[in-house]
Amino acid sequence: MLDMKNKIELSKQCAIKQHKGQYRKNNKTPYWYHLRDVVNNLEMMGIDDESILCAGWLHDSIEDTSFDFDDVSKSFGKKIAQIVSDLTKETRLPKNQQEKNYLKQLSASSWQSKVVKFADILANISDLKNSELTQKQKIIQIKYKIKYLGVIKSGIIKNKSKIPNLFEAENSLNLVLDQYDQRKITLF
16 A cells, blocks of 8 residues: 555646646646645645545546546545545536536535635635736636635534644635735634
8 A cells, every 4th residue: 555645646646647738727837736736725724634635636637637536536546536526517517507516516525525625715716816817807706716615614614623724724815815805704
């Protein structure tokens, strides 16, 4: 069996390979930088669980690459594959149905999936400074991402004892929201 550091490193290398040639919306930043930011956010929260950190690296793999649930499960185990699957939109559905299903899916997901989603929300909102969107478009993006926080919030609060530095993550998000004159969020 792989030791924890090796499994996390393998998930990182797999994610970089799977997202090769993909860029963030600014068409300059390699996509895997986002994955790194998500994992950094998880670590900042005090998360050291191997499955959660691996899922942080792989959370967009099923949705955005040819790496599917079975591939993730075979390479990293069913637990990690389930977390990644919980964070994957069903892109074959019409856009409005995708969103409804995704919100239900997030609501029913494990706390591990919810904490990865929180790290993802923080990474996406923090990265808006690098986008070429107008201020108004950035605010629309923030509101879009924050609605996910409403769905995952209770699962995170119920498990806050497993997230030692949740308060720091909340503060980081609020600092970014403040830059856009957006209402602060409270998890406690």
